[in-house]
Amino acid sequence: MIKLISLLTGGTGGLKLLEGFLEILPQDEIAIIVNTGDDIEFHGLHISPDLDSTVYLIAGLLDKEKFWGIKGDTFNCLEMMEKYGLETWFSLGDRDLATHILRTFLLRKGMALSTITKLICKQLGVKARVLPMSDDRVQTYIRTDLGVISFQEFWVKHRGEPDVFGIEYRGAEKANPPPEVIETLTSSDAIIFGPSNPITSIGPILAVRGIKDTIKRLNCKKIAVSPIVGGQAVSGPAAKLMRGLKMEVSPFGVALFYKNLIDTLVFDKRDAPLKKAVNSIGIATYITDTLMVTREDTIRLASEIMELIR
Numbered sequence: 001m002i003k004l005i006s007l008l009t010g011g012t013g014g015l016k017l018l019e020g021f022l023e024i025l026p027q028d029e030i031a032i033i034v035n036t037g038d039d040i041e042f043h044g045l046h047i048s049p050d051l052d053s054t055v056y057l058i059a060g061l062l063d064k065e066k067f068w069g070i071k072g073d074t075f076n077c078l079e080m081m082e083k084y085g086l087e088t089w090f091s092l093g094d095r096d097l098a099t100h101i102l103r104t105f106l107l108r109k110g111m112a113l114s115t116i117t118k119l120i121c122k123q124l125g126v127k128a129r130v131l132p133m134s135d136d137r138v139q140t141y142i143r144t145d146l147g148v149i150s151f152q153e154f155w156v157k158h159r160g161e162p163d164v165f166g167i168e169y170r171g172a173e174k175a176n177p178p179p180e181v182i183e184t185l186t187s188s189d190a191i192i193f194g195p196s197n198p199i200t201s202i203g204p205i206l207a208v209r210g211i212k213d214t215i216k217r218l219n220c221k222k223i224a225v226s227p228i229v230g231g232q233a234v235s236g237p238a239a240k241l242m243r244g245l246k247m248e249v250s251p252f253g254v255a256l257f258y259k260n261l262i263d264t265l266v267f268d269k270r271d272a273p274l275k276k277a278v279n280s281i282g283i284a285t286y287i288t289d290t291l292m293v294t295r296e297d298t299i300r301l302a303s304e305i306m307e308l309i310r
Helices: 011-024 049-059 076-083 094-108 113-123 151-157 179-186 198-207 211-217 238-244 251-257 269-279 295-309
Strands: 005-009 030-034 040-042 045-047 129-132 139-144 147-150 164-170 190-193 221-225 264-268 284-288
Touching (some): 005 198, 011 030, 011 049, 011 295, 030 179, 049 129, 094 113, 129 179, 139 151, 147 151, 164 238, 198 238, 251 264, 264 269, 264 295
Parallel strands (some): 005 030, 221 264
16 A cells, blocks of 8 residues: 655656546645755845745646746836846746745745745645755756856746756755655655756756665655656756757657666657667666646646556
């Protein structure tokens, strides 16, 4: 009997899969370990985009057309900031701002990010465990033809256009996960790597001390879902980043990234010819339709993964 699954996630793909799990499992059977490498300080506020999107989704607040921010939010503050000549390339909605103000206020009072996240979850009625990968500051930087820039600058400010040459997870070598992250992984019946960008959504999580080693030694079911279909990323800059790092942009490239961490890779039927290559590096395969366009798609894929776990 499955009592707890842990989903490692960041970005849109992981959220869509989480949406499916929320339809078929009680919230208290789901733990989400969330990337915070995308966190940014903007106009003095600490923004945690992946944490907030995760919490908003579970709370029923997420704008599902954009898969970030709060549905129906207004941007009056941002418009006024523009009149003052302030930078507005990172969109912050008016209701969304309340979350960032609260987080920043409590961080400055010395409260840990994981504790603040629990508080936000409680106030919004979220019962699933939403855990930041670390309370320590870890920031993802991309080496590009424009220089070394943060992920948010690369993806949001420059729209993913710069050429990519490398990746840095600054602070990861000194960062530790909150104790609850290791406890949750250890008590999980399955660990699932969502169809998130392996470089900037999952990579920072695995770079935090202790997380990768913990996952390696566990005997539970460990499954990854490929975000690459037919040589392209379903969403986001995964394909461009993988090419920049000289990785094959395919489920086989994803399998190599997760080698020795997972026992099964779920990937799309369009890439079925890669089954033998993935199997050759010791990873089992499950081939299905992984595109999540509708609510029914998310439920079907989550249900199929649950059957793999059982």
